[in-house]
Amino acid sequence: MLKQFLFKPIDNAALVVxxxxxxxxxAAECYGAIATGWVKKTLVEPQFTFNFIGFEWLQPLPGNGMYIYFAxxxxxxxxxxxxxxYRFSAFAFAIMWTAVYLMQKTSYNNHYxxxxxxxxxMAFLPAHKDASFDARLNPRIHSNVMHNYVRWIIIVQLFIVYTYASVAKCYANWLDLSIIEILMRSKKDYFLIGNLLQQRWLHWCVAIFGIxxxxxxxxxxxxxPTRKWAFAFSIFFHLFNSYIFRIGIFPYLSLxxxxxxxEPQTIRxxxxxxxEVIIPTAIPxxxxxQLVLGILAAYFSVQIALPLRHHFFKDDVLWTEEGHRLSWRMMLRSRSGILTVRVVNKETGKITVVDINDHVTKKQGRxxxxxxxxxxxxxxxxxxFYAEKGExxxxxxxxxxxVNQHKFRPFIDPKVDLASVPWKHFAHNEWILPSQWQ
Known part of the structure; x- marks a missing residue:
């Protein structure tokens, strides 16, 4: 029954469009990253890049290399x-974007x-079978149909993203509006609507409507019966997010x-x-x-499991950040910190207080x-850095x-030499002090 549903033929208009x-x-995201200075600020100017841990070998290209890369x-x-x-272009982009994603996390967001x-x-899906240069140059690949599972891959992925995003918002700092107040505070200078964004009734609308x-x-x-209304709400929701939160292409990608x-006929x-395309009763x-079904089952199992992993770490993810990434926890916290870094020469005992601004950008420093x-x-x-100087x-x-509107609390054990402890990917790092929320 499931196989019959997943492999039945349907119109491929939605995938093609x-x-x-x-x-x-x-293209807009990549060219825009160059034009707005994102590439310069994030990948060219910093002398040290914060990669995803384990991918330190992925470093920005020197000189103008990253501009060419994004072009x-x-x-x-x-x-x-x-x-x-199409296949080459889609796979090449996927690999190159993955490299950028893992290369830096200072500007991390869930949309990347x-x-x-x-x-x-998209690289694996047959999106080039119609209305494409590939189909025109090679008519043998032309097709107006695809298997139903292609459509449902996208739908299930979206369902996972949105559902986890909704569930994650059901916590104290979202429901008491404190995080929304923090998010909107930086928008008070917006033309015409800056004052409106500070109103508590609007914060309640954002909180409830967001969930x-x-x-x-x-x-x-x-x-x-609800599709057109849902689409109208989607337009408002995503255009609101685009203007207020300036989150790049994601609102338009969501639309x-x-x-x-x-319906495919509507799309066509x-x-x-x-x-109107005539859909055959069956296609091979x-x-x-069987391998396709196995891969999809494994992929979506991972997608369902990853956002739950923080429950298996000690303490609150809002405090420790362990398990936060890759989990669709969007716009849930604001963090700030006060930091003093002491470097101790193991031979002489000399203590040097490091000014982090000498080594990283202001954004990285935060x-x-x-x-x-x-x-x-x-x-x-x-x-x-000090080893290169023989120390x-x-x-x-x-x-x-x-975190959010909680009090400042000690975060890292000052007695632990961070340069000598390993990073634990799958367990709690004990040098992170307990949250002690009040």
Whole structure:
């Protein structure tokens, strides 16, 4: 029964149209990163890059290399959009974007992670079978149909993202509006609506609508009687987020996803201007369809499990940050910290208080002051920095961290030499002090 559902033939209009949107938005993201100075500030100017731990070998290219790198990714986006050399273009972009994602986390957000996942998903899907240069140059691959599982890969991925985002908001600092107040405080200078964004009634609207939208939007789009209303709410929600929170292409990518929820005839009438496609009663299953099902089951099992892993770590994820990334925990906390770093020469006992601004950018420095993995990586950097000068050093930190509107609390054990302890990916790092929430 499940196999029959997943491998039944359906019109591929939604996938083809989404490919065009996806390619255009990818190009806009990459070219925009150059034009806005994001590449310069994030990957060119810093003398030290905070990679995902374990991927230190991924370093920004020297000179103008990263500008060229992003220009190539933008061009790959355009090739995806027009469907030229689609498989190569899609896989090449996926690999290059993954490298950028793992190369730096100072500007981390969940949307970059979603784009990485989507890049690989799209690379495997037959999005180039119609309305593409590939289909025009090689008519043998042309097709107006695809298997039903292709559509449901996108829908299930979206359902996981939105559901976890909704559940994560059901915690004290979202429900008492404190985190929303912090988020909106920085928007008070916005033209015309700055004062409006400070109103408590609007904060309540954001809190309630944020939870309900994330929880219900996918089911509402799937159910035909609510589909148009859900689409209208989606337009408002994502344009609001785009203007208020300035989160790049993600709101528009989210709107592009909605093509998978409408009838194919509607999509063709609006975008492809073709006669109604005749869908055959059956099309051959992929020869390796059992493998396809196994891979999809494994992939979505991981996607369901990853956001739950923080429950297996000691203490609160809002405090420790362990298990926060890759879990769709969006706009849930604001962190700030006060940090003093002491380097101790193991031979002479000489103590040097390090000015972190001599080594990292201001944005990186804010992360080092209150995110444990950044602090640990900075300690490793200092160990290498002094080793190059012939000194064997220990690195100790005194810092106090504030999460949302809680009080500043001691965060890292000042007696632990961070330069000598390993980072634990799958267990709690005991040098992070208990949260002691009040």
């Amino acid at each position: 989404f490919r065009v949107f996806y390619g255009f938005l990818v 190539i990714m933008g061009t790959l986006g355009l090739l995806i959009m027009i469907g030229y050399k 992670y979603l784009l990485m996942l989507l890049a690989y998903i 309900l939208f994330d929880l219900l939007i996918v089911p509402a789009l799937l159910w035909k 592009a996803f909605t093509v998978f929820f409408f 009438k609006i975008f492809l201007r073709k006669k 299953k992929p020869k390796n369809h 992360k080092v002051a209150c995110y444990p993995d950044f602090t640990w990586q900075f300690a490793q950097y200092l160990k290498r 064997d050093v220990a690195v100790y930190v005194d810092n106090r961290v504030r």
